Amino acid sequence: MLERKAQLQQTHEDEAAKLNERLSKGSDMLRVKPKKKLKEYQTQEILVSIDERVEEALNFRRELKILEEKEKERVNKLREEHVLNELSKMEEKHAKETSLLDQKLQNLENKLKIQMAREYQVLEKQIGLRENEIKRIH
Numbered sequence: 001m002l003e004r005k006a007q008l009q010q011t012h013e014d015e016a017a018k019l020n021e022r023l024s025k026g027s028d029m030l031r032v033k034p035k036k037k038l039k040e041y042q043t044q045e046i047l048v049s050i051d052e053r054v055e056e057a058l059n060f061r062r063e064l065k066i067l068e069e070k071e072k073e074r075v076n077k078l079r080e081e082h083v084l085n086e087l088s089k090m091e092e093k094h095a096k097e098t099s100l101l102d103q104k105l106q107n108l109e110n111k112l113k114i115q116m117a118r119e120y121q122v123l124e125k126q127i128g129l130r131e132n133e134i135k136r137i138h
């Protein structure tokens with residue numbers, strides 16, 4: 001059982017390493033759609049700049065820059081939440097597995113103690129019987 005516990009610990013470490021690697025790559029990160037307002041501002045900024053309305057184009061660019069920064073912050077926040085969620089799920093799973101294994105080990109230990117106590121009682125009875133036989137013979 002102790003081997004099983006060591007094996008479980010190694011499995012947990014491997015899973016944590018794989019999850020960290022996967023999350024650092026960001027390849028399977030959740031896909032976040034940009035807000036429609038951002039797309040509209042990008043389109044309007046292009047149209048206004050084509051018409052050469054400089055002041056309006058500058059206003060759109062300023063607003064677009066602010067929206068893009070907010071969108072970037074929102075996406076980063078969602079990704080961080082996703083990472084934390086994945087890590088907490090993994091830790092919860094590992095804690096549950098470790099708890100179950102500890103319970104099994106405790107059960108096994110208790111069974112062994114009971115078995116040892118029974119065997120000890122049997123041996124005590126056998127010793128008592130042998131002592132009685134020796135006393136009778138002498």
